[in-house]
Amino acid sequence: MLEVKNLKKSFGSRVILDDVNVTVKDREILSIVGPSGAGKTTLLRCIAGLETADSGEFLIDGVAFDPAASDTSESVIGVVFQDFNLFPHLTVFENIMLAPTMVLKNTKSEAQDEAKTLLNNLGLDDKGELYPHQLSGGQKQRVALARALAMHPKILCYDEPTSALDPNLRREVEKLILKLKQDGMTQLVVTHDMEFAKMIADDILEVNYLDNSNQK
Incomplete structure (x- = not known):
């Protein structure tokens, strides 16, 4: 099981993620949805260690780990990128x-x-x-x-896996993700496509814009 606790991430004065908490149970699929620019991909990149969180805690099966500094001899998080x-x-x-x-x-x-x-x-x-x-x-x-x-990988993450695909290929991706679930893979899917998210997910996390009006 993956747990993310109190994750915070800013770029300059703009707060992107503020005390975000995520739980993905073993063999389940979590879809992360929300408008473009709200922080979905930033959240995924922090989990995958491609961005360094400002603060927060990451746990796999109850054991803390640092995605950005994890031992590369054992792949914990795999990522399928939007641009491949x-x-x-x-x-x-x-x-x-x-x-x-x-x-x-x-x-x-x-x-x-x-x-x-x-x-x-x-x-x-x-x-x-x-x-x-x-x-x-x-x-x-x-x-x-x-x-x-x-x-x-113990957990497989996808960044907008259907964004450039036609409806037939979208269904193929849906089948692949659900087949991997049957095989026991824990998965996290970032998508703007709510219909797709509902078709594949055991749980859905919605990420929205933060009010940065008080930020200097």
Whole structure:
């Protein structure tokens, strides 16, 4: 279970997150919703250690941890980014294998075997030798998901996973997220799409703009 307690984050004089509390139970999905610019992605980035919180506490299964300084030999939080963040000069296989070989110290053979399994499970078994520019948006997203899963995270986070997808692909993403839940993955989904959030989530956290009118 992930717990975030009294999280605060500001950029300059603007307070983005003020005493935010989040709980995501094991094997459940939390959707974080709200208008653009209200702090949804900032919250996700703090949880993932990509932004440093000003204050607050993070716990996994009751044990405190610092997302920004956690031991990279054990992936705690995986992230599927809105813009995918695939390396354009690497093939699909190489994108997925990079972190497991460099961080987890898997052999190239081990990493490739797992990459093949992940791609097969995601319906991309014939895309391993392609480069990102040769893929559709939906295919890039699934590659980004495979790359995150290759690190065996305890919790998987998504930043606006349906923002660039048509309705048919949105349903495919919904199926993937619910399938991962069946497999036991705890997930956190940032989205502006309330309908999508309701379809996948066990719980919904709404993030709204803060009144910074009294800030200098």
